[in-house]
Amino acid sequence: MLDNAEMSDVELLLDGAFGPLRGFLGAEDATAVRTRGCLADGAPWPEPVTLPVCAETAAAEEIELRDGEDAPVAVLRNEAPWSENGCHYAAGPVRATGEPAGALRRLRPSAAEVRRRVGGGPVLAVLPAEPLHHRELAQIRELARTRGAHVLVLVRMTGPRPELLVQAVLAAGPHLPESSTILPVPLARRSDPARDALLAAHVAAAYGATHLITDETPRPGPVAPVEPPPVVRDAEDRWRPAAEVPPPRRRPGLGGEQVRELLDRGDPLPAWFTTPAIAEQQRRLHPPLRERGFTVLFTGLSGAGKSTLARALRDELSRHDHRAVTLLDGDVVRRTLCAGLGFSAEDRSRNVQRIGYVAAEVTRHGGTAICAPIAPYRHDRDAVRRMVREVGGFVLVYVATPLSECERRDRKGLYRAARTGRLPEFTGISASYEVPEDADLVLDTSVLDRDAAVAGVVALLRERGWVRPWTSE
């Protein structure tokens, strides 16, 4: 089964968008790409497009490639399997099995078909990572006019809701030069930014681009880099080439940070900045904070007060905030979602990461998730933060009640059992707790009463813009 990034590679290979590649690279090509930035035959290529597999799969002559839902998408003729440092790789050409079913498939003809449509003269590609607004549209129109170029907009389908970026860019269609082409491309991001940019340039070239608009420092690649020309907003709120507007008639625009702030607050984007149709899509892509989901993860020793605070926070938010609240508390989770898991380090990791997965789903759909596991390991808390941050807000609250106080409370008699050796691997006694150094809030319930502690969490959520003020009776 392919992960999302591998699935993207397969789709681009099938589309011919990774031309000259027709499949996953063998050992010789992969080494040449890594060491020399080209394939073994000398053709420039920036990124090793490889497919790691298990030893058993690596031995097969043909490999059926399946998507995340286990549906077959392609067959790989495994001509040159290889291994390196204990990892096995399949290598060889891929061919589609049946109709490819990738997201927004119908908007994406093959690279050969796109080349046929746009070819003949200069083709100016743009790879927007954000919706196009008046300023960028004016830049593209200006470049297309001065170079007599066809415009090819390749919308990179990355991030949590790529289809919304595609919609937002499509909404800009009427403001692009006539007969511009807009295509969604499922090009996953690579870890190295320079190689990532170069790979994007190769994909643009495969679709027929001769030039690529980019802010980055030009480097030798398959298409000629073009800097976006300076355009300014004039006194009548039109965006025009800077050379045509004398400085006294220029008005300021909006920087990226200012746009994000307006969107976070849910304030409208000004009419001189964008069109109503693009603004609507931009708002769907980036809803106000108060309409997005968020997760609060309480972490701390057994008896620190996590469940007590989580329940009180749930009650407070359920009363005053519009979002549905899901409480993912230790005991219930361990009886249901994580039934069968124990308290070994591996099982605790599984427990916390499953909680994180569910919290991220709740968050993705605009709800509030409140989690209260011990979550003793930094690595797992980081994983939860990453999963949730991709789709909404995340707040880590360290309930820092000292061990002595937790042990004094010992509501369930577990500390006593742990001290006498009847309960092994008990957090704080015979299993470790890694104190968070990155908590958004630290609460010690030995000196702070319950309501004051919850008020602290609510104040933080307000300060960050996730909830609106209300008056507590």
Ligand SMILES: Nc1ncnc2c1ncn2[C@@H]1O[C@H](COP(=O)(O)OS(=O)(=O)O)[C@@H](OP(=O)(O)O)[C@H]1O
């Ligand atoms: N060995 C050991 N160590 C720690 N805790 C133990 C252990 N065995 C059982 N319990 C009870 O299980 C509760 C902790 O479960 P969690 O799911 O929160 O733990 S973890 O995040 O997976 O580490 C914890 O509940 P809380 O007191 O609510 O934290 C304990 O009551």
Ligand SMILES: Nc1ncnc2c1ncn2[C@@H]1O[C@H](COP(=O)(O)OP(=O)(O)O)[C@@H](O)[C@H]1O
């Ligand atoms: N300020 C406080 N905040 C939270 N709990 C407190 C506080 N003071 C005393 N307690 C008591 O401490 C115990 C904490 O237990 P619990 O909330 O189950 O902790 P955890 O979920 O971290 O194991 C409860 O009996 C609670 O009544």
